[in-house]
Amino acid sequence: MDIVTFDNVSKIYQMGQVAVAALQEVTFAIPKGAFTALIGPSGSGKTTALNLIGCLDSPTRGEVTVAGQAVSRLDRRSGAEFRGRHLGFVFQDFNLLPVLTVYENVEYPLLMIRDQPKAQRRPAVERVLAAVGMADQAQKYPAQLSGGQKQRVAVARALVGTPDLVLADEPTANLDSHTAFLVIELMKQMRDAFGTTFVFSTHDPRIMEHAELTFRMEDGRLTNNGAAPPEEAIR
Amino acid sequence: MKILRLAFKNLLRYKRRTLLTGLLIGVGVVAVIVFVGLSDAFKGAITGQITDSMLSHLQVHRKGYTASIDNLPLDRMLPAKAYAKLADMLAGDPAVEAFSPRIKFGAMLSNYAQTTNVRLNGVDPAREQAAAPLLASRIKDRTRDDAILAPGEVVLPEILAKGMDLKAGDTVVLVANNKDGSVNGMTFVVAGMVESLMGPGGRDGYMHIDDAAALLRMAETEISEVAVRVKHSEDVDAVAGRLQETLAPMKNQAGQPMFEVHTWKQLSPFFNVVRMIDLMTLGVQTILIAVVLISVLNVMMMSVYERVREIGTLAAMGTTPGRIMGLFVAEGFSLGLVSALSGAIVGIGILWVLNLSGVEVAFGGAGQVFTLEPAVSLGQVASAALIVVGISVLASLQPAAKAARLVPVDALRHI
Numbered sequence: 212m213d214i215v216t217f218d219n220v221s222k223i224y225q226m227g228q229v230a231v232a233a234l235q236e237v238t239f240a241i242p243k244g245a246f247t248a249l250i251g252p253s254g255s256g257k258t259t260a261l262n263l264i265g266c267l268d269s270p271t272r273g274e275v276t277v278a279g280q281a282v283s284r285l286d287r288r289s290g291a292e293f294r295g296r297h298l299g300f301v302f303q304d305f306n307l308l309p310v311l312t313v314y315e316n317v318e319y320p321l322l323m324i325r326d327q328p329k330a331q332r333r334p335a336v337e338r339v340l341a342a343v344g345m346a347d348q349a350q351k352y353p354a355q356l357s358g359g360q361k362q363r364v365a366v367a368r369a370l371v372g373t374p375d376l377v378l379a380d381e382p383t384a385n386l387d388s389h390t391a392f393l394v395i396e397l398m399k400q401m402r403d404a405f406g407t408t409f410v411f412s413t414h415d416p417r418i419m420e421h422a423e424l425t426f427r428m429e430d431g432r433l434t435n436n437g438a439a440p441p442e443e444a445i446r
Numbered sequence: 447m448k449i450l451r452l453a454f455k456n457l458l459r460y461k462r463r464t465l466l467t468g469l470l471i472g473v474g475v476v477a478v479i480v481f482v483g484l485s486d487a488f489k490g491a492i493t494g495q496i497t498d499s500m501l502s503h504l505q506v507h508r509k510g511y512t513a514s515i516d517n518l519p520l521d522r523m524l525p526a527k528a529y530a531k532l533a534d535m536l537a538g539d540p541a542v543e544a545f546s547p548r549i550k551f552g553a554m555l556s557n558y559a560q561t562t563n564v565r566l567n568g569v570d571p572a573r574e575q576a577a578a579p580l581l582a583s584r585i586k587d588r589t590r591d592d593a594i595l596a597p598g599e600v601v602l603p604e605i606l607a608k609g610m611d612l613k614a615g616d617t618v619v620l621v622a623n624n625k626d627g628s629v630n631g632m633t634f635v636v637a638g639m640v641e642s643l644m645g646p647g648g649r650d651g652y653m654h655i656d657d658a659a660a661l662l663r664m665a666e667t668e669i670s671e672v673a674v675r676v677k678h679s680e681d682v683d684a685v686a687g688r689l690q691e692t693l694a695p696m697k698n699q700a701g702q703p704m705f706e707v708h709t710w711k712q713l714s715p716f717f718n719v720v721r722m723i724d725l726m727t728l729g730v731q732t733i734l735i736a737v738v739l740i741s742v743l744n745v746m747m748m749s750v751y752e753r754v755r756e757i758g759t760l761a762a763m764g765t766t767p768g769r770i771m772g773l774f775v776a777e778g779f780s781l782g783l784v785s786a787l788s789g790a791i792v793g794i795g796i797l798w799v800l801n802l803s804g805v806e807v808a809f810g811g812a813g814q815v816f817t818l819e820p821a822v823s824l825g826q827v828a829s830a831a832l833i834v835v836g837i838s839v840l841a842s843l844q845p846a847a848k849a850a851r852l853v854p855v856d857a858l859r860h861i
């Protein structure tokens with residue numbers, strides 16, 4: 212079963228007189244549980260595609276479905292509710308809330324979005340914190356963590372609500388290559404442990420090689436349709 | 447609750463800014479509480495001074511008397527029968543504490559060397575004491591301990607006595623024109639000097655009502671005014687209204703209403719001072735509202751602006767716009783609440799200290815000094831705090847709505 216499908220999706224940004232086609236008639240599908248990379252040069256449309264999957268933006272034309280639901284025309288509120296139920300996000304800059312501890316950051320989606328009671332939240336938070344290896348840092352604040360540790364916490368936060376799909380736009384761009392490798396490994400382990408589909412974008416060939424499914428983009432078009440990692444990455 | 451907790455944590459993020467704003471609001475609340483406490487005490491003191499030493503709470507005259515009260519007209523008196531009816535009614539009213547009939551008239555005062563004009567009240571000393579309990583304290587060199595005066599005695603206005611070099615115990619002659627225009631004179635012993643007060647009747651002397659009737663050669667005693675003291679000063683308007691209603695049907699032969707009723711508010715120019723104080727209180731409260739509005743609006747706008755990316759993150763994760771709005775409103779609410787509460791506590795503390803040390807205020811030309819007892823009711827503190835919290839919430843609505851309207855994609859790109 213496909214967790215994400217794009218059917219002839221175009222996204223055109225109108226900048227005054229100039230129309231920028233960030234995506235042009237893109238059609239593809241991501242099967243459930245796939246560890247997926249979007250690759251391509253800068254400006255090729257990776258972020259745009261991830262935003263459409265993440266219901267953060269609407270396509271100009273075409274249909275996007277996520278987890279079996281058409282999401283192209285959700286309003287703000289239903290979009291938020293859909294994201295809260297089905298999606299997790301990992302950001303390039305970690306984007307943890309500085310006023311909350313590691314534990315509270317991970318707890319946030321359950322507390323403020325899912326409105327779960329404490330008895331339900333506690334085991335879920337502890338489980339993902341243990342899974343990403345941050346259980347012993349639970350009471351620290353983000354400012355006390357290294358970049359890699361922050362991204363681990365971010366991964367835990369994305370996973371705590373057991374979403375169908377975790378989206379990560381360049382999750383390793385702000386990490387050194389070794390830490391980047393560890394974070395990507397961790398995401399893969401999480402996919403194995405929880406069966407969650409991961410879709411991430413990257414420039415880094417060493418990161419791409421960990422993907423099982425790769426979509427290469429160029430000028431808003433797909434240049435391969437869901438292939439194994441490119442040779443340049445394998446080498 | 448969880449929203450409030452998160453709001454608190456976010457407020458503490460910018461400690462200095464939050465502290466400064468809270469301080470500003472808190473100082474505003476302190477100012478309002480102290481001002482209200484002091485001004486209420488001052489209001490209470492001056493109204494007490496006016497009503498308790500001279501006017502009493504309300505006065506009943508024959509219709510048309512007050513309009514020409516400066517002439518002390520002897521042809522606009524209440525006849526004995528009318529007064530008797532009125533007295534019955536007042537005696538039967540449970541809200542009335544005391545009432546005192548007065549004969550007001552003008553006379554010539556002579557110390558055998560000089561002559562001058564004097565305005566006098568003929569009163570029953572005991573009744574007058576009950577209707578204006580502070581009168582006794584205004585009388586200097588009083589010759590009697592038990593009463594303000596006795597028959598055959600007169601209490602003179604202090605400035606007049608000074609000018610004529612009169613002292614307690616001296617004998618004076620009072621000459622008065624009666625209603626028909628004929629003249630009568632009698633001698634009296636000076637039983638004390640009464641301090642001046644501002645306002646009508648503030649420079650009048652006192653004598654016994656029977657002496658006044660005799661001096662004016664009244665066949666039966668007619669009354670110029672009846673001063674009425676009510677048990678609870680807040681009831682003045684209610685009692686006045688009730689009196690007016692029951693007295694309205696009583697007509698004279700010409701079919702005109704017989705009586706007129708005035709409260710001290712209508713009689714004393716000091717009611718304007720009281721109104722002015724109320725206006726100032728309103729002004730201070732308006733300033734507080736403006737301070738709260740502007741400072742909370744400012745803090746919340748900065749807060750939203752600085753956290754655009756964070757708001758984008760929350761929204762991307764699935765926090766609904768309503769929740770985001772709630773988060774920021776809760777921040778304004780907490781800021782207002784904590785500031786208002788600490789301001790209220792400090793304000794009450796300051797009033798308490800003022801009470802302990804005593805605030806002395808000079809009032810009136812005579813240099814009377816009385817000690818204020820500043821106090822605020824819990825209701826006043828609560829309403830000040832409530833206004834502050836309400837305005838804080840109001841001020842955070844616009845920034846909060848702005849936060850809720852942010853588009854996640856744009857917000858996340860924000861540097």
Ligand SMILES: Nc1ncnc2c1ncn2[C@@H]1O[C@H](COP(=O)(O)OP(=O)(O)OP(=O)(O)O)[C@@H](O)[C@H]1O
Nearest residue numbers: 224226231232233252253254255256257258259260
């Ligand atoms: N909000 C926007 N308004 C106008 N043009 C935009 C907007 N967002 C993206 N674009 C344009 O759309 C195209 C695709 O951008 P996108 O951000 O998806 O590329 P990307 O592959 O993520 O690039 P990078 O690797 O640099 O992140 C680019 O030409 C970009 O300039």
Ligand SMILES: [Mg+2]
Nearest residue numbers: 257258259380
């Ligand atoms: Mg990008």
